[in-house]
Amino acid sequence: MGTRKHGFTLIELLVVIAIIALLMSILMPALGRAREQARRMACAGNQKSTGMAMLMYASENDGKFPPNTYSNWANELSFFTTDQIVGPTPHGYEIGTRGDKHTLYCPSIKHSNAPGADHPAGWQFSLAWGKGPPWEWQDETGLTKGQRMGYFRIVWYFWLLDKVTPDGTPNNLFEIQGHPRKGWIHSTDRYRRFREAALSPIHHPAQFEFITDETFSDAPSGADPRSSAWGGPPIDGGYPSQGFAHYTGHMRGGVPAGSNIFYLDGHREWRPFKDGEPDSADPAAYGYDEVLKRGKGGGAGWPYFWW
Numbered sequence: 001m002g003t004r005k006h007g008f009t010l011i012e013l014l015v016v017i018a019i020i021a022l023l024m025s026i027l028m029p030a031l032g033r034a035r036e037q038a039r040r041m042a043c044a045g046n047q048k049s050t051g052m053a054m055l056m057y058a059s060e061n062d063g064k065f066p067p068n069t070y071s072n073w074a075n076e077l078s079f080f081t082t083d084q085i086v087g088p089t090p091h092g093y094e095i096g097t098r099g100d101k102h103t104l105y106c107p108s109i110k111h112s113n114a115p116g117a118d119h120p121a122g123w124q125f126s127l128a129w130g131k132g133p134p135w136e137w138q139d140e141t142g143l144t145k146g147q148r149m150g151y152f153r154i155v156w157y158f159w160l161l162d163k164v165t166p167d168g169t170p171n172n173l174f175e176i177q178g179h180p181r182k183g184w185i186h187s188t189d190r191y192r193r194f195r196e197a198a199l200s201p202i203h204h205p206a207q208f209e210f211i212t213d214e215t216f217s218d219a220p221s222g223a224d225p226r227s228s229a230w231g232g233p234p235i236d237g238g239y240p241s242q243g244f245a246h247y248t249g250h251m252r253g254g255v256p257a258g259s260n261i262f263y264l265d266g267h268r269e270w271r272p273f274k275d276g277e278p279d280s281a282d283p284a285a286y287g288y289d290e291v292l293k294r295g296k297g298g299g300a301g302w303p304y305f306w307w
Contacts, residue, residue: 036108039106039107039108039250040250040260042107043106043107043213043249043260044260044268044270045103046103046105046157047157047211047260047261047262047268048262050086050103050104050157051211051262051266052266053099054066054085055188057084058187058188063188063189064187065161065185065186065187066080066081066084066149066161067080067149067162067164068081069150069152069163069164069166073305074158074159074160075155075156075157075158075214075246076152076154076155077152077155077159077161078148078149078150078151078152079127079143079147079149079151079152079153080148082101082104083148085099086098086100086101086103086104088140089140090139090140090141091137091138091140092123092124092138092139092140093137095117101117101123104153104155104157105117105122105155105156106157106249108213108249108250108251109156109248111245111247113244113245114244114246115135120132120136120138121135121244122153122154122155123153123154124138124140124151124153125152125153125154126153127140127151132242133242146166149166156214156249157212158212158213158214158305158307159211160208160209160210160211161184161185162184162185162186162191162192163184164186170192170196172184172192182209185202185210185264186199188205188264189201189202191208202264205263206263206265206267208263208264209261209264210262210263211261212259212261212262213248213250213259213260213261214248214249214305215230215273215305216248217229230247230248230254230255230256258270258273259271259306259307271307273306
């Protein structure tokens with residue numbers, strides 16, 4: 001007598017599919033959080049390695065950091081400055097002769113129109129800008145020291161380095177706000193307030209942020225951060241004219257989760273975004289109000305930088 005083969009009924013199949021869908025709905029957010037946590041840790045490691053390289057440079061140069069000469073935004077570093085961190089990249093596409101240029105880019109930012117270490121519009125921004133598009137790697141081997149101080153790269157961290165032109169003129173477009181008083185880091189024991197010629201002493205290096213994640217907002221000082229656009233096309237500057245955009249890292253639910261911060265004394269910490277709002281006691285942002293006062297742009301264009 002033959003045996004009868006039994007298969008799954010439609011109801012049984014639907015139950016299995018529903019169980020799988022339920023498990024996926026539970027596991028996927030957890031996996032996403034785990035991936036972001038891994039990126040956050042990698043990001044903190046980037047800041048630690050690059051920050052320690054700069055502190056080592058300062059220890060060999062009377063406590064002074066390299067001049068970040070002509071760049072205006074905090075996510076811009078001169079060629080000369082990056083030389084001290086990862087070494088030169090003779091033709092741009094190399095990773096660096098002493099380190100890896102990718103350590104200057106937050107792994108949490110993943111957008112096709114945000115050129116980073118592997119694109120001339122990111123790594124060779126001011127050198128390649130006048131020659132593109134099409135964007136092509138440029139030869140850096142013939143640049144003088146003065147030129148390397150003048151050309152700058154777009155990175156994906158905020159560096160609070162003092163900006164001074166070769167003739168000694170302060171070139172900080174933005175003012176760092178917050179309490180206690182902060183400013184642009186000139187050396188391990190001196191900082192500069194907005195466009196002030198004189199330097200102020202740093203008494204507590206552990207209170208001075210040196211490197212932070214980049215968080216861009218189009219909201220003015222004191223505005224509700226929930227109404228902000230956190231990077232992307234709303235942020236003005238040279239990038240949008242070429243189809244590029246600046247972005248915020250470590251996003252969660254459409255708003256920033258927070259920022260990794262490397263301090264001048266060499267320690268690092270994670271600051272939740274709720275602790276970095278402009279009206280908090282923590283130093284939170286710089287630039288927007290001073291930009292408007294000096295007629296540099298309108299309310300919808302220039303970014304407000306947070307940490």
